[in-house]
Amino acid sequence: MRVEFRLSGSGGQGLLLAGIVLAEAAIREGKNAVQTQSYGPEARGGSSKAEVVISESDIDYPKATDPDFLLALTQEAYSTYGPLMGKGLIIIDSSVETDPDIRARTVCLPILETAATKVGKKVVANIVALGVLGGLSGVASAATLADAVRERVPKGTEELNVKALEAGLALAASSK
Amino acid sequence: MPEIKNTSRKIVKLMQGNEACTIGALAAGLDFYAGYPITPSTEIAEICAEELPKVGGRFIQMEDEIGSIAAIIGASLTGRKTMTATSGPGFSLMQELIGYAALCEIPIVIVNVMRVGPSTGMPTSTAQGDVMQARWGTHGDHPIIALAPGNVRECFDLTLRAFDLAEKYRVPVIVLTDEVIGHMREKVELPEPRSIHPLKRKAPSSRAGYKPYAADPEGGVPLMAPFGEGYRWHVTGLYHDESGFPTQKPAVADTLIRRLQKKVDLNVDDICEYASESLDDCEVAVVSFGSSAMSALSAVRRARTEGIKAGFLRLKTLWPFPEKVVASLGSHAKRVIVAEMNLGQVALEVERIIGTTSGGRSKVERLGKVNGELFHPEEVFNAIRGNT
Known part of the structure; x- marks a missing residue:
């Protein structure tokens, strides 16, 4: 089965890395995964989007066509990609205001706040979000996600990021 | 980065297209890179x-793409295996010296990860607009080879092959990828490094009477002596005779340019x-290449399921251009x-071939995106179904 993820927010939030880790975890569990990205010419602050497609079989088209999960960390990302959602689930940060015209199922979770207060560093919001996506989708086990995080994050930040991942997994569990 | 030398273990990894391209080059024996990041x-x-x-x-970061x-x-003249990588604006700057390498028969590999042009265009967005530039960007008739990987694994395979073709035919080889293929990450299994046998450049055996531009009877490609090993030869962008020195003689000029072109023309099936x-x-046949082909394949598979x-x-x-297989579609x-992600560059070739071989039985339709x-x-599916 093909599972599609779209991770959206602003440049510098680390969503590309979150997408890479998600794909890495899927591969570690023997699945196929493709990760693509789109971003503006700005180094940070512009809009940023990463997509991950995970499947047991061959993946011919690498981009998300009808995402099963949309993560939107900013208002702009939510209003750009929310209206395109069909069957999938929207996950937004608590700071994002919901729009009644966006009909897809939506969960609202304190991702940015959890990173800043519970984990203690704002910059790991991407890995908290990864935990949420991993927990809600079940595409990889918590242990595999943690291994993939350790492999892909900057050296010396492994434990901080694993803590962020666990906080994200807990958020996912609380929202089910 | 995985170690690629001296190991018999296969590498299975989430890998980016640009990374696979570089690992392919290293597997081919790349030992000199000069470039300007873009x-x-x-x-x-x-x-x-x-x-x-x-x-x-x-590795040298140069002042610009020229x-x-x-x-x-x-570096290639001294026997190194060499590569540079760029995108549209840089590729434009390189055109003059691509012609120099073609005329002087110097093996080089150029990777062009295409983005939207012309000019600065949209630097982070994908396009396939450099197809004709790869063929005709430099002035004058000249041989050229251009390869287009369609996935991350092929970035490895075709960059490796680009080096072999450059050495075998002594022509510049261009690897044309694009932003999607270059930045996409996917699960890739690479061949065992021990199973890879990159082609070695054919060198002359004797300094006495060495003629750097005399066609080798076997294969028609002159034998290339590396600078620094005692061979003396002259390299010039002027038309030259077999000794490498400039000439204006019409007969020699004609022989030279036709020989250069034949290195590719007579080996189309090999290339x-x-x-x-x-x-x-x-x-209904869909012809595509590079990242566009991923969308095309998905559409063709869906069309089949719908009868x-x-x-x-x-x-x-x-x-x-692979004329034979394209001509076979017309039957x-x-x-x-x-x-294709341009306004009809590959289509021009397909129209020419189908137009001259199908006797009007087959119609070519352009599906461009820019x-x-x-x-x-x-x-692509809508185009197949006929309601664009």
Whole structure:
């Protein structure tokens, strides 16, 4: 089965890395995964989007066509990609205001706040979000996600990021 | 970065297209890289800067793309395996010296990770607009080879092959990828390094009477002596005779340029590669390459499940153009759709070939996209169904 993820927010939030880790975890569990990205010419602050497609079989088209999960960390990302959602689930940060015209199922979770207060560093919001996506989708086990995080994050930040991942997994569990 | 030398273990990894391209080059024996970073090719320079010193190679960041290609031409003359990587604006700057390498028969590999042009365009967005530039960007008739990987694994395979073709025919070889292929990460299994046997440049055996531009009776390509090993020869962008010195003699000039062109023309079957699916009984064929071909394949597969006799042809070699396989489409496909992220560059070739071989039985349709985004499979599917 093909599972599609779209991770959206602003440049510098680390969503590309979150997408890479998600794909890495899927591969570690023997699945196929493709990760693509789109971003503006700005180094940070512009809009940023990463997509991950995970499947047991061959993946011919690498981009998300009808995402099963949309993560939107900013208002702009939510209003750009929310209206395109069909069957999938929207996950937004608590700071994002919901729009009644966006009909897809939506969960609202304190991702940015959890990173800043519970984990203690704002910059790991991407890995908290990864935990949420991993927990809600079940595409990889918590242990595999943690291994993939350790492999892909900057050296010396492994434990901080694993803590962020666990906080994200807990958020996912609380929202089910 | 995985270690690629001295190991028998296969590498299975989530890998980016640009990374696979670089690992392919290293597997081919790349030992000299000069370049100027540009989105979306920069990862190639970054990885070369990190990896080449570990294997005794050299990395130089040059002042611009003209300097970059000049440096790899010079290094190739000394026997190094050389590469540079760039994107549209840099590729434009390199054109003059691509012609120099073609005329002087200096093996080099240029990776062009295409982005939206002309000019600065949209640096982070994808396009396939440099197909004709790869063929005709430099002035004058000249031989050229251009390969187009269609996935991350092929970035490895075709960059490796680019080096072999450059050495075998002594022509510049261009690897044409694009932002999507270059930046996409996917699960890749690479061959065991021990199973890879890159081609060695054929060298002359004697300094006495060495003629640097005399065609070798076997294969028609002159034997290339590395500078620094005692051979004396002259390299010039002027037309030259077999000794390498300039000439204006019409007969010598004619012989030279025709010989250069024949190195590619007589070896089209050796150089051209393609991939296909469901072509045998197809009524609608979709021709594509690179990242567009991923959308095209998805659309063709869907069409088949809906009972439409669609077929898929993906060109892995763009230059020389794979005429035979394209001509074969005209024998049974009533419609040939060319899906590409430009306004009809490959379509021009397909129209020429189908027009002259199908006797009007087959019609070519252009499906171009130039807004910086990859085709959605639905767009190609709608074209197959005939309601664009």
